[in-house]
Amino acid sequence: MGAAHSASAEVRELEGKTGFSSDQIEQLHRRFKQLSGDQPTIRNLRKGPSGLADEINFEDFLTIMSYFRPIDPTLGEEQVELYRKEKLRFLFHMYDSDSDGRITLEEYRNVVEELLSGNPHIEKDSARSIADGAMMEAASVCVGQMEPDQVYEGITFEDFLKIWQGIDIETKMHIRFLNMETMALCH
């Protein structure tokens, strides 16, 4: 932990950027070191298509984790809305692999296929048709009535927000960063 102590200015900077407290940063740093084997970066073990980073350093790690912080309900409406949007943007980027601002049918299909990939009995076709159905639904929610010649390009971020209107992201997308010490030791 020498690095953290001597670079407390760094910690404070990270605190400011990500909103974690210094204790949490220290804990996460410990975890990071465990995962990375004391290297400065974690390598991406999966040989994915381009667009995925090859390695991430601690700051990236923290940034990602910061998306999962619980929203403080005492903040004002706007702040809460802002945080919510941030989380949803994170999620949106997960779907939108080529980062063009739209989730196209192909990308959506990939997501569904991956979700169902754990189940060996589902064929690609069914995954695809599910994705299509979902896309259809999204289209109906976002655009409403469509002309027969109209082509639905993909889900934009605004549409995404609309779809997520009813779903409670606060309860789902956050982790209480407590008790990590004991668990980290268990692994």
Add this chain to the structure above:
Amino acid sequence: MGLQMFVTFNPWNLLLLFTALECSEASSDLKESATSTAQHVPNAWFAAAGSEPDERISVFELDYDYVQIPYEVTLWILLASLAKIGFHIYHRLPGLMPESCLLILVGVLVGGIIFGTDHKSPPVMNSSIYFLYLLPPIVLESGYFMPTRPFFENFGSILWWAGLGALVNAFGIGLCLYLVCQIKAFGLGDINLLQNLLFGSLISAVDPMAVLAVFQEARVNEQLYMMIFGEALLNDGISVVLYNILIAFTKMHKFEDIEAVDILAGCARFVIVGVGGVLFGIAFGFISAFITRFTQNVSAIEPLIVFMFSYLSYLAAETLYLSGILAITACAVTMKKYVEENVSQKSYTTIKYFMKMLSSVSETLIFIFMGVSTVGKNHEWNWAFICFTLVFCQIWRAVSVFALFYVSNKFRTFPFSIKDQCIIFYSGVRGAGSFSLAFLLPLSLFPRKKLFVTATLVVIYFTTFIQGITIGPLVRYLDVKKTNKKESINEELHIRLMDHLKAGIEDVCGHWGHYQVRDKFKKFDHRYLRKILIRKNLPKSSIVSLYKKLEMKQAIEMVETGILSSTAFSVPHLAQRIQRTKRLSPEDVESMRDILTRNMYQVRQRTLSYNKYSLKPQTSEKQAKEILIRRQNTLRESMRKGHSLPWGKPAGAKNIRYLSFPYSNPPSAGRDARAAESTDDDSGDPGGPSIKFSTHSRVSSLQKRPQTQEVIPMRRLHRGGKTFNFGYQRNASLEEDVGAGRRAVLRPKPLFYTVDEEYESGRESEEESSAVGSRWTADHGHSREHHKSHSSLLRRK
């Protein structure tokens, strides 16, 4: 409005009252005469022969004693059922007050009658009848219909709240009442601490089931609902355990002899009884799930197995002085998932309804007993005790709610707001449980038993009526956060993604959270448990099953509304399209729409709905059947007309795969369909739309239809510059299209659905064969594609 209900209410009730009165009259007459002579003297009303005993054969005789008990019990149950019918006829009433209010009133009525006619002793509830016969069905039913996922997500909070809440309440009320009793002025000095504690424990047994129906009307958010539900579930068990322990204490020692050792032993016993009961229940649950795996040939006994094993778990636990209630609850929860997949559709329905029926009967009887006790001479009124009881009940409930939730909110991801907590506080309605426990206090140990019973009754009446009736408006007034569960594929996908994401991140952080546990459990479940316990282990994916369900729904909608489906398609377009293929005037379209809208069905919504007193009707089964019938008719007609459908490729075995299994096995189709249908997230009503019938028909009628294309409707429409002539596209040609890497574009789906609708409504006379063929292909290709994929999903294992 009230009068209207009353009017319907009255004739039946009058009839029943009359009958009841007659019976009691008859029996009282009989009582008098029986005391004088040994033989049955024919009643003056009915006697046709002479009055000397043994001289003549009497034409009419009345032997009421023989049937008295079953007769009266049946009568009571019938009366309660009629009251319920009346209650629901007046639509607004169920939302206004809980049904238990009604049952109490019926009970009081019956009690009044019995008292008024000075009846011989009515069947009295004693300890064994209650604990052995009346209580298990009620508990079984609540355990069986519990929505599992929300329950386990909130498990920690529920356990903390229900367990500690019961304890805090019991001891708090007991101690405070003891202090009150110490005040000489009230004349309660002879009630010692132990008795007060016991009273506290039985009065803290909450029965918020009554409130749940009101919550459901108001559609409160899932977390709140689950807390109350969980409390209801565990509360009974905990109170009874506490009650038994304290009774044991009372029997065992004089108050002065109780040492610290005994108290520790009591605590240990509490824990052991609870945990032991649960383990017992789980064991029995697994056994019964295992047995149902082999019952396919004797499906008639499947409900029997379920019920007998549950009951057995209760009894076995009680034998060892473990908590039978917790055992039977655990048994129901464990067994439900596996049993549902193993048993046949009919058994499944039977189990559900029979369970409801049993619990209904039990509850009714308990309320009748309560009513009978109310109207009677065995009361002891003591202003101080009763008022203080009421006051302390409310105070301690408030204290326990706010204190316990304050603590648990710190650990929860979804903290309960103050509003939620107020609602939880206010829903502390006491019910039949407390009454029974009070009634069954042994008189020898509790000389002031009557006082306890009276106090309990007062609390019950107060909370049920006043709180029960006002909680609805309170919920609406406080504007509690509502639930908005809507069923959509997107939602399911997103939620699933979130689960994975969260589990992954938690793993990365090294954080052991809920999702991890759930994940591990699911893995364990899939790998071992399901293999052992389920007959045909079909892997279910909730996404796929939801999707199928939605497909079904859409198919239903399509049949009903035709043109007006959810992704709305305006009429002019339709008319325009249609004109290109056949001459169908807009007037015809309009008239068809009218016909369809007139026969609209309501598609079932999936909401977190558990109503103790009613099961959601299975409308979708009927709808599925209807669709099937219509399709069959149109199919038959088309085939009769000899429309040849030129199919390029011969039927490959690969292509014809339907949801069901080999055609010779139609009964299993239902089960499998249902297996594929049921989702992980069990809602209160786990019966999904059964597509048994539709798949069966498809099997039989579409055997020879080979599939010729890769069916992605959007794609086809995209490449179709030729509007509806894609009937004969082969797989190959479409594949190469795909291969060309063309970006798939989304078209409004209903475009071709609606066209198909034309076909469906039987206007073949105006159609060209090719159009028919194409549409036929389109529709069935599409649906069959799903079936193909789904069945491949199902078939592999």
